[in-house]
Structure formats: structure tokens, C-alpha cells
Amino acid sequence: MFENHFLSLITFFPLLAVVILLFFPSKEEKGIKVFGIVFSLIHFLISLKLLLNFDYSVYKLQFVERTSWIVSNFLNSQYFIGIDGISLFIVLLTTFLMPIIFLSTYSGITKKVKSFYIHMFLLEVGILGSLVALDLFLFYVFWEVMLIPMYFIIGVWGGERRIYAAIKFFIYTMAGSLLMLLGIMYIYKTTGTFDVTKIYSYHFSLNEQIYLFIAFAIAFAIKVPIFPFHTWLPDAHTEAPTAGSVILAGVLLKLGTYGYLRFAMPMFPDAMVKFAPYVIVLAIIGIIYGALVAMVQKDIKKLVAYSSVSHLGYVMLGLFALTVYGMQGGILQMINHGISTGALFLLVGVVYERKHTRLISEYGGIAKVMPVYATFFMIVTLSSIGLPLTNGFVGEFSILLGTFKSSWQHAWVYTAFAASGVILGAVYMLWMYQRVFFNTEPSEENKKLTDLTKREIAYLVPLVIMIFWIGLYPNFFFKRMQKSVDYYLNMFKAKQVVTVIDNEGGKK
């Protein structure tokens, strides 16, 4: 039965958890937590089959399912899902992070445990659905449904200003989405279909493309977030519980960049070429601005949040370089960011649970007290900076190489500025590390801090393994993206009317 509907099974599997959780008594907190961990682990193991059965020798959409969903005179939408090399790893990242998050919430979430788990599972359905949907209407439904659980996660389990942050997050994202909705309607009006693969082969006029691209780009820019649309992110991150932050940074932001790759770029290639310089400049501003603002943060979590803005700038830069290296680096960097920043948020959550403060000034010298913790933190910090042997290096290097080889005018200027972000990244991360872990003798209060428990080590180890795996053997991932990236770039090139982008990166 599930052979033909394997992807649907993966997508809606968490709903089963929701149904089961509804029958749990609310007082059974321990049982609920264990159930969440076990269930998400099973989900992850099942989803590995996607990786094993993924055919990367040739580009095609895989695990495709198509049935008609809404049939009427004025709206025809299909239930059309499938994955390719672009979405594969983000799907896997989602299922990979979930058990880790649940392990971390074992001690982090104390109130209303049951509904928290329900919301997390619902959120996962929304995320997975958005990633696999190949029908614009279906995509939009998942894309918006995702907001509701996230809004509750921030608003109910968050910190002091959680309500403000939750509403800001919701309204910001909704504003972009609604613009995109108008764009989707217009596309349906002109092409008569929501099917993404059909829309790829349709040529919009340049004028249409420009407006549509703006509509889509703003929606995704808010999600990513690209400077200047990033203001909701620090608030949301600061207020969200650790689990919320991890899923937000790890996966939710990637949906924005994924949206560019899957929808905005292939559908509106000419507009994309027109706007690319501006987007690239915004991305670079984001890289540098995010790094500079991160530098002066007093709160560790806010620092990590701003580093997200900086890192996502790299991803955007890589995608918009329109070269094979850049795009692959961009996709890989999405995964890296999910792993490294997710790990950083988890680590911040660890000390926050012990001390209930995230101010850097409250710490200092705790490497003495928490040596294991300090080691983990160091590894993740270095990965975030992009030290060779870690995943960050591979991603950033590919992106910068791709940007340098791109056929944009003054590509080397872009590269130079973007590369300065790498240095700034090292500055803020290491400086923060120094102030938290060294500098002074630990205060009396901090001497009482306990080191990592077995449970905490258990959920950090997989992340560290991933960091080194991608860092040492990125080919495993590149191989699986290769065909998809080539396909998209070729399609892009074939659809170009205004300018021709040379795929190999030679100048025109």
C-alpha cells in the first residue's frame, strides 16, 4: 500500500503522532516525551529510505504522486508531490533534527507538554508538505499552515516578550505570503494550471515576470530573511523556546531559499537576471550587517540569531551566482546552517536551562567547569566559522568560488565583500567564545554549573558527526545534487531571453 505513496507517508506520518498524542492523558508528561522521541526517531529512520532509493544518476522528480484534488471550473489543483536533489536533503534535515529537538526538550519544556508536542508534529507536517509540494496551491496551503503551530510555539512557550514576537512573526510572514498568493492567482490565470513542472515551460512576458518575481521574492525574502526584511527574526529567536529556535533556524528559514530555487528562479528567469544584482547586494549587506550586529550582542541567543542573517546571506549569494558551484554550495550551506546553528541554539539552551540567563557577561571561564560542553561548543563554533574539515568551510568555499566564477559584472567585488564576512564571522564567534568560556576565573555561582548529561551528549553527537561528515566527504551530498542543479541551470539558460548566462562561468 505504501510503496506508491511513500512520500505521502513520510509527509503525513507526524499526523499519526498527533492523533496518538490526543489520547494521551496530559499528566503523562514523561510518557509523552518518550513517545515523541521514539516516534520522531522512527520517522527519521523511515525517511532514510528516500536517501537510499534516490536515483542521482539522472535528473527526474522521484517518489512522485499525482491525484486530482480540487476539480472545478475555476480552480483545478492536484495533489502533486515529489522530490529531487534540491529538496531531498532539506526533507532529511527536517526528519533528522526532530528527534534531536525532542531529546533536548526532555528537560526544557515543563508546561503544557502535550500540546507542545502536538504543535511540533503539526509544524513538521507543514514543513515537509511545503518541501515536497509541486503544485502551487498545495504548496501555499502547507506554507501557511506551517505558521500556526510556529506561532503557538513562540507565543505559548516563549520568553518575556513572546506575544509580541509571535504576532510579529505571523504578520510579517503572512504579508509576504499574501503577495505571493496574488502572484499564484495570476500565474493560474495565465497558464491555467498550478502544476510547477508545466509552469516551468511557460514563458511569461518580461513585464509579467518582473511583477510576479517581486511578489514571490518578497514572500521568500521575508522568510529567509534577507536584509532589510529580517527584523522579525531576532525577536522570534530570542523569545522562542530552544526547540522552536532550532526548528526555525534549522528548517523554516530554508524554505525561503528553497522557494527561490524551486519557484522564483525557474519561473521568472528574465526578471531574475534583472533583479539578481540587487538581491546579491542585499545578500552581501545581510552578510556584513548580520555579522557586525552579532558582534555587539550581549545575549548569546541574539548573537546566534544575527549570525543566521549573515549565513543566510551566503546561501542567497550562492543561489544567485547562477553557477554550478554557487548553487551547490548554496544548497549545502542550507543544510550546514541547519546543523551548525541548530547545534548552537541547542548549546545555548543547555546553559540557559542551568542558569536561566543568556547574557554573555554572566558567564566567563566556564570552560573549567564544563570541559565537555566547551569542547562541543568549540567544534560547533568552528563549523559555524567555516574552518576547513568542517561543513561550514565546504559550503562557504563553494559559494565564494561560485560567486567568483559567475558571469555577473564585478563578480570579484562581490566575492571580496562576501569573503570579508567570513572574517567577521570568525571575529564575533570567537570573541563570544572567549568571553563565555575563558577570560576570567568562573564566578562562585558558575562553579556550580554541571557539565553535559548523557542525554545532552546523545543529541549533540549526531550533529557533530554530521559536521565532520560534510566537512570531510561533501561529495556524498554534491553527487546527489549534481543532476538537479545542472538541470535547473540548463533550464534557466534555455529560458533566458534577455541575457545568456554561461553555465561554466565564463564571461560573456
Next chain:
Amino acid sequence: MNITINYYMLMPFLILTGGIIVLSFMGVLNEKIKHYSGVIASLFLFADLYYFVKLLPQLTYRSLDYMNGMVFYNAFNIYLSILVLVCGIASFVLAEGFFNKEEFKHPEFYAIALATICGLLVMVNTNNLINIFVGLELTSIPLYATVAYFRYKEPSVEGALKYFILGSIASGFFLFGIAVIYGATGSVVLKDIMIVKKGDELFKLGLLFLMVGIGFKASAAPFHMWTPDAYEGAPTPVTAFMSIAPKAVAIVILVKILYIAFPDMFILWEKAIFVIAILTVLIGNLGALVQNSVKRMLAYSSIAHAGYLLMAIVAFSIEGISAILFYLAGYLLINIGAFGSLSLLKIGDNDYVEYNHLRGLGYKYPLFGVLLSVFMFSLAGIPATIGFVGKFYIFKSLIVKEQYILALIGILGSLISVYYYLKVVVFMYMKENPEERNFEFSFLTLSLLVVCAVGVIYFGLFPQAINKLAILASKVLI
């Protein structure tokens, strides 16, 4: 002259008239039977519903005309009648759960409500301006009475008075419009008006007066002033009813008058509706933004929803009409749900609800919290609910007709509305220090709300069933 009366054609109105008589006399019968007045009143509505549902399959391509359009059945009218009746039954259920059994004089209330519903049916199932006016009055006058049902409460009386005075003026406008149009064409039948060549200013004047009169009833800006007060003063089940049925019928009558009688003056009325729709959406949403009372917020939000419906009128296409009809069906489910949830929050007969009263209710009454959240998200137009699909249809019909400005304003309105709808959810789930208020929820109302919520989500995911009906109904109009 020998007129034979076709009783079959007049059946729905006769049934309801019978119902009014029966319920009026039930008050003087013994005390025991009083308790069943709601059930008995609903039976009459069900009988009507049965009549229309039986009639619908026969009318896919033809219509039934009686006395030159005095009574006129076609798929479009029947669709609306069914909506009105379902809305009536649902509000009766809410009323049963809402009113205090001891103090409340049941039968009269239902008799008055039946009169209103009968008026709405008269208004819908006709092609004749005079009959529309008769229906309008038969709807409005009992409604004034039901709004003022808590006659010892100041807000109730105040709201009813505003409603009564403004409503009467609106009726006057409407009647004057009919008179002018009759003067210009010598006919009050919608189809005949279209055939007559119109060139003179009288026509435009008549149309203007008709639009003003209907605008009042549909609570379109700038004729919306009575809405918040009347909605707040009325008992909540009455508010639920009047926010759906009369509004829906008013909008549809506007559609009928414009599309059937004045299609050739599209250029003229398009501009007017364009401005009115934009004003309505903005005023409704901005007004709702600053309210403290949840009921007033919902009243303003219902103004905004009228605005979205008016927008679809400008589309002037089958798609636009079917979008309106679909939206109305969805709106029925959601609004019964939203006002029904409010009607549960009463202590004694004090049904004043502020946002603050909602603190922590989501945890205290989990089911209630989930239901109200579903309705709020649906009103805000979040996908996977019927509210989203309805809005999608409306905006899409505008995009197809290249009315981008309207679509953008509508989107902007939706965005504003997210804030105040979410505020309800925020207070229920995210604010500390819950109010110490204990409610006794009526089981009847709760089960109706569950049905509504399931409908909202089910039709939000699989809207075909309603959509097919709506398209079938809208094809006969143009």
C-alpha cells in the same frame, strides 16, 4: 376574472406563515409545551428546507415563474434560500442554548424569527422589485424587535433604536428608488427593466437610491454606522443570524438588481461599487482593530467581510458570482461558529465579552479553545479552512478580470484582520492570570459548534461539493 392560486408555488411561505400562527398561539397553551417551541419552530424550517432541496434538482436548466416574477424559483434563488434556512435552524439551536429557560418567553421569539426568515425567502425568491421591498420590510421589522429582545438592557435598546431608525430610512430610499425606476420604465420586473431602453437621468437616480437602500442592509460603508451597535445590543444568537442571512440576502439582491436589471450600465455602477467595496473593507478592518469588546470586533469584521463580497460584484462574471455564493456558504459556517462560541460565554444573561475575559480560557476549556481558534483562523483566511478557499475564489475572480487594485486592497484588509483575529487566540492561550469566571456550556450549542468546525476544515480541504453547487447556481443568473 378567475384567479386560481397555485399553492405548490407558494408552499414555503405558507408553511412559515403557519409556523408563525402556531407559535403565537403556543404561548397561551399549557406551560409544558412552551419548552418545545424551539424544536417546533425548527420543524417548520426543516419542512421548508425539504421543499427546496426537493426542488433543486429539477431546476438545473429551467426556472419556475409564478405571477410574472412575483414568485420565481431558479437554482440561484434556491441556493440562497437553503443558506437562509440553514442559518435560521443554526441560530435557533444557538438560541435554545443561550436563553435562560425560566425567564425567557420562548414562543414569541421564535414566531418573530420565523417572520424574519419568511421575509428573507420572499426577498430571495422573486424577480419583482415590489416583492423584494415587501420581503425587505417583512425581514426588517421583526428583526428590530429581536434586536431589542432584552428590552431592560440599555445597549440592546440603543442598538435596536439605531437599527430601526436607519433601517427605516434605508427602506424609504429603496422604495423611492423603485418608484423612480417604475416611473422611468413602467415596470418593476427585473428582466423587463433590462429590456427597456434607458438613457435618461431618472434611471441613474433610481439605481442610486436602490444601491443606498441595499447598502444599508448589507452594512456597506458608508452606511454601516448602525452595525456595531445593533450587533452588540442584540442577543448573541440574533447577532449570529443577522450577521449572515440578511446580509447575504442584501448582497445577493444587489447582485441581482445590478446584473439582471442594469447590466448595460456596468460602467456606471462599477465605479460606485468599487469605491464602496474598498471603503467597506478598510473601515471594517480598521474599526475591528481598535475594539475592546469581542462582539464589536466581530461586528466590524462582518462589515469587512461584506466588503470582500462587494468586491466580487465588480468582477461581473460567473466566476465572481460563484465566488460570492461559495463565500456565503463558508461564512455561514464560520460566523455561526464564531458568534456561537461567544454566546456560550455568558453568566446569567450578561453576555458582554471583552478580550480580557478570554484570558486562559483555552486551557480551562480545551474544546472551546480549539473551536474558537479554528473559527478565528478561518475568518482570517488561513489555508486549510473554508475562509481561505472563499477568499481565494473572490480574489481570483478579481485577478482574472484584472482588478488588481481591489485584489491588493482585499489582501491588505486580510492582513490587518489577522492581527485582531489572532488577538482572540493570544488572550485564550498566551496571557497569564486567567479571569475567575466559570461558564456552563450548553451541550447543544457545543455540538453545533463542533459540526461547524468540522465543516470549516473539511470544506476548506475539499471545497468541490459546495463549489459545484455555487457554480450551478450562478450559471442561471447571467
